Each structure stands twice: as C-alpha cells, then as structure tokens.
Amino acid sequence: MSHVPHELAEEFPDAKDRISSLTQSDAHFAKLTEEYHSVNREIHRIETKVDPADEGYEKQLRRQRLALKDEISSYLD
Numbered sequence: 001m002s003h004v005p006h007e008l009a010e011e012f013p014d015a016k017d018r019i020s021s022l023t024q025s026d027a028h029f030a031k032l033t034e035e036y037h038s039v040n041r042e043i044h045r046i047e048t049k050v051d052p053a054d055e056g057y058e059k060q061l062r063r064q065r066l067a068l069k070d071e072i073s074s075y076l077d
Contacts, residue, residue: 005044008033011069015076022075029075036068 009016022029043061045051 006040006065006069008036008072012073012076018076019072026075029072032068032072032075036065036072039065039068 008019012019019033023033024030039061042051043058043065046053046058046061
C-alpha cells in the first residue's frame with residue numbers, strides 16, 4: 001500500500017480549475033467531491049494505522065472511492 005492520499009488535484013492534475021468551477025456551480029458534483037474526500041480521508045487514516053479497520057471494510061471503501069472517482073471523471077470529460 002502506498003500510504004499516499006489520492007487527492008483529486010493529484011488524480012486529475014489537468015482539471016484543477018474545472019473541478020473548482022464545477023464544485024461551485026454544480027451541487028451534485030460538489031456532493032460527489034465531498035464524499036470522495038471523506039472516503040479518501042478515511043482510507044488514508046486506515047492505511048496509516050490512525051483508525052484500524054478490517055481488510056474487508058478497507059476494500060469496500062476503496063471500491064467506493066473508485067466509483068466516486070469514475071463518476072467525477074465522467075463530469076470532467
């Protein structure tokens with residue numbers, strides 16, 4: 001495991017301005033990004049052993065983060 005946060009600015013480096021604009025203008029997109037950040041922070045806390053969790057729960061969170069990332073990506077295309 002990498003123990004590196006997967007921030008949206010790092011995941012979509014060429015879309016920082018678009019992400020910012022959509023977050024301000026589109027309520028659904030803003031909700032997606034907030035949920036992504038929340039799940040991502042939780043995964044990072046688990047990876048760094050701040051909040052221990054079982055492997056199944058961590059995998060579930062990773063799948064959720066990936067689904068959110070895919071949906072966010074569809075907005076950016």
